[in-house]
Amino acid sequence: MLTEDGRHLYVSYDEYHNLIEKLAIKVHQSGWAFDTILCLARGGMRPGDILSRIFNVPLAIMSTSSYRAEDGTVQGHLDIAHYITTPKGQIAGRVLLVDDLADTGVTQQAVVDLLRRSYQPIAELRTAVIWTKGCSTFQADYSVEDLPTNPWIHQPFEGYDSLTPDKLLAKWKV
Template identity: 80%
Template sequence: MLTEDGKHLYVSYDEYHNLIEKLALKVFQSGWQFDTILCLARGGMRPGDILSRVFNKPLAIMSTSSYRADAGTVQGHLDIARFITTPKGEIAGRVLLVDDLADTGHTLKAVFEMLKSNYAPITELRSAVIWTKGVSTFVPDYSVEFLPTNPWIHQPFENYDSMSPEMLLEKWKL
């Protein structure tokens, strides 16, 4: 649900999963065949996992990090892992790069360029996200929702960003 001022988008688990299914349909209806899904951890892990299951394709993972401060609400320096975890040795062929959103586009653009220059076995690379913000400098190949007002997206699992094991003990009275 988008707030009236357009500054916040609150997403339930059901909405989140419906959007991932719509993303899968966009990729499927394009007719593009791919060999591997490469998700960007952490935001792309849930969509990547579901797309991997729907398309029955191996899931590779690359860690990136730019949101760290204030429970993941302040963007900082971008770190991109040097290695990709994949069940099939080396990532190769046609690769679908998956993340949750194209926010500023900085992360996706940097990863896209790094993959194209450092991973010669990748013959074709396309990108898929749930949301693309109006300020994004990167235009994904597949996206479900365009957000011209650039709201902060409150994803259903972000309450874990500020949760601790002690808080879980209190919650569950263990």
């Protein structure tokens, strides 16, 4: 649900999963066949996992991080892992790169540039996101929702960003 001022988008688990299914439909209807899904951890892990199951292809993971301050609400320095975790040895062939959103677009562009420069076995690379903000400098090949007002997206699992083991113990009175 988008707030009246357009500054916040609140997404339930059901809405989140419906959007991932819509993303799967867009990819499928394009007719493009791919060999592997490469998700960007952390935001792309949930969509990547679901798409991997729907398309029955291996899921590879590349860790990136830029939103660490203030419980994940402030973007900082972009870190990209040096290695990709994949069940097939080395990532190769046609790869669908998945993330949750194109916010500024900096992460996706940096990863695409790195993959094209350093991973020659990738024959073709396409990108997919659930949301694309209006301020993004990156346009994914597949996207479900365009957000021209650049709202902060409140994803259903964000409560875990500020949950500590001690808070969990108190919640469950263990």
